[in-house]
Amino acid sequence: MKALRRQLTLGALALACGLAIAPATAQATYPAKPISIIVSYPPGSDTDSIARMLAERLAQRLNQPVIVDNKPGAGGTLGNSFVGRAAHDGYTLLFTPNPFTTAPMVLRLSPAASYDVLHGFEPIIQIATQPLVLVAHPGVGAKSVPEMVALARSGKTLSYASPGAGSPMHIAGEWLNRAAGVKITHVPYRGVAPSVNDVVAGHVDTAWVTLGVVSQYTSQGRLLPLAIGDASRSPLAPQVPTLAELGYKDVVVGAWNGFFAPKGTPMEVVRLLNGHLNEIIKSPEVVSKLATFGAQPVGGAPEVLAKTNATEYQVMGKLIKDLAITAD
Incomplete structure (x- = not known):
């Protein structure tokens, strides 16, 4: 009887140890697939x-x-x-x-x-x-945010593209509208590519996009970078001012x-x-x-x-x- 109890006790200990080790072993083998x-x-x-x-x-x-x-x-x-x-x-x-x-x-x-x-x-x-950047088609006649705002206040109808309603780009556009006291019309697209294509083609005046997707067009002068949405200038485009620098200190969207x-x-x-x-x-x-x-x-x-x-x-x-x- 003592031998049987001893075997049962050892078996229980072995099982307990096995259960304790199993999770650790499972984690140690990650990833297994x-x-x-x-x-x-x-x-x-x-x-x-x-x-x-x-x-x-x-x-x-x-x-x-x-x-x-x-x-x-x-x-x-x-x-x-x-x-x-x-x-x-x-x-x-x-x-x-x-x-x-x-x-x-x-x-x-x-x-x-x-x-x-x-x-x-x-x-x-x-x-x-990824910094957000406001770009404009050269045909708009605005080379800076103050010039764009002045055009909007003068009664000129302007539009801005975004890759979708509710996107950070949409939020940036509406936040700037409120801060500047203007109404630049939002034109939502289904994705970044079509919004960029249309501002390059001049079908929409401006666009809020990520910096990388328009760098080839800004370097060629086919789009003009007006402002960065981040709190500080981007090392990838140090020449582009922030909205905060331009007087819209609370408008920060990245x-x-x-x-x-x-x-x-x-x-x-x-x-x-x-x-x-x-x-x-x-x-x-x-x-x-x-x-x-x-x-x-x-x-x-x-x-x-x-x-x-x-x-x-x-x-x-x-x-x-x-x-x-x-x-x-």
Whole structure:
């Protein structure tokens, strides 16, 4: 009987030890299969291109395929909500720009596309910031924001393009309208490319866009950069003044992107991914490539992205309400 009790006791201890070790072992073997990065925008977009560049380098470090899966639709909310409902095992990640935070405030979302901006995801890392720039077609007759505002106040009908209603670009345009006391008409597009194409062609007078997508046109003089939406000038376009410098000190709107995982993803996995991605975006090759998109690396701990997301939620949420910004 004593021998039997001893065997049972040893067996119980072995089982307990096995259960205690299993989770640690599971984390130690991550990743054991391919990882999917969900991009909520079409192939060819800035977000998609940056995601693919990072996925390639992350795969080399993790010795597993890292696949970019595009799930566009409903202003990016379909892909965002897909990740919010995914298994929290580290094998489904979201790479997203900042409409992640504001889209639920301006869109009437179905239950399938809804998600909790502040509490439904685990922040992994903020990858980069992208300054917003106001550009004008040369035919408008305005080479600066004061000249543009003067034209609008004189009664000239002006328009500005954005990549979509409710986007940071739309918010920047309406915020400047209010601050300057003018009404420059918003023309929303479905994406950045068509908005840029139409301002280059002169079908719309001005546009709010990210810096990288118009750099070729500003360097050729086909578009005139009037102002940067960030709080300070961009090293990628140091000659372009900020709106704050031009007297609109409170009008500050930028763009950023980052990685999120479903809520409940183990912190060991989050830290592992954060460490690799921090090292990746410090690479001179990646820094140089990001610059072609008008982006500058940020990095840091997951808390950096969490704070950026929470601040944007508070500040942009108030603006969206005050400016009555909505999207169909």
